[in-house]
Amino acid sequence: MTAPLIMVAPNGARRGKADHARLPITLDEMLTEARACRAAGADALHLHVRDADGAHSLDAGRYREALDELARVLPDMQVQITTEAAGIYSPTEQYACLDALRPAWASVSLREIARDADLAPRLYAMAADHGIRLQHIAYDRADLDLLAQGRAAGIIRPEQDEVICVLGAYTPPRAGRPEELAALAPALDGLRLGLCAFGPQEQACLLAGARVGAEILRVGFENNLLSPDGTPWPDNAAAVASLRHHLERKAA
Structure with a gap:
């Protein structure tokens, strides 16, 4: 069995320095964190950029600068x-x-894009036409049903089969639990599974995902700041290193 890819999500859209001093906001901080996480065993980076005030941004110029710098320092x-x-x-x-970016890889929330029924088919078609690898974000079974409907209708292409399931929630706050996977399993047939989770059981959830064949395990401060014993991780790299250690130990 192929080892799952470890993706680190160092900051997300909502958290800031008040949540953790090591959460990266600026590009320089992101580059430093990415280097440390790569050295700790991360294979991939889930990238959020922030504006001048530290808020979530989809500015294509900021993204392009970050992508260029990451390609330079971590090819x-x-x-x-x-x-x-x-x-x-x-x-x-x-x-x-x-x-504007046409990146190699992007994540797209099924429920967010479904807000515009006319635009969604254009987005999936544009991604297919330009070879953009899409990862669909599914927060619950209803999102997986949206994915199934889009695939059945031919709006979401057969090769757009990658999904990341989120265990737990931001609002209202709810920690993820490994047993949540069982309820999602019937809707995952034929999909390439990724997984992330909120709260201190993040690692237990990811290891459970690895046992059922998840191809991508996403760890980091976007979803969780706490180690399995409930104490804060010192940084994203520590969370990556711990997950890598447990995966390798189980594979041995």
Whole structure:
């Protein structure tokens, strides 16, 4: 069995320095964190950029600068951008970001893009036409049903089969639990599974995902700041290193 890819999500759209001093906000901080996470065993980076005030941004210029710098300093690390709305951006703005950048890899929230029924087919078609690898974000079974409907209708292409399931939630706050995977399993047939989770059981959730064949395990401060014993991780790299250690120990 192929070992799952470890993706680190160092900051997300919502958290800041008040949540953790080592959460990267600026490009220089992101580059430093990415280097440390790559050295700790991360294969890929889930990239959010922030504006001058530290807020979530889908600015294509900021993304382009970050992608260029990451390619320069970490050419062997895969990078995935997010198109997350985070309550700020419309589907039209999300599409515009993706179209302007045409990155190698991007994540797209099924429920966010579904807000514009006319635009969604254009987005999936544009991604297919330009070879953009899409990872669909599914927060619950209803999102997986949206994915199935889009695939059945031919709106979402057969090769657009990658999904990341999120265990737990931001609002209202709810920690993820490994047993949540069982309820999602019937809707995952024929999909390439990725997984992330909120709260101190993040690592347990990811290891459970590895046992059922998840191809991508996403760890980091976007979803969780706490180690399995409930104490804060010192940085993202520590969370990556711990996950890598447990995966290798189970594979031995």
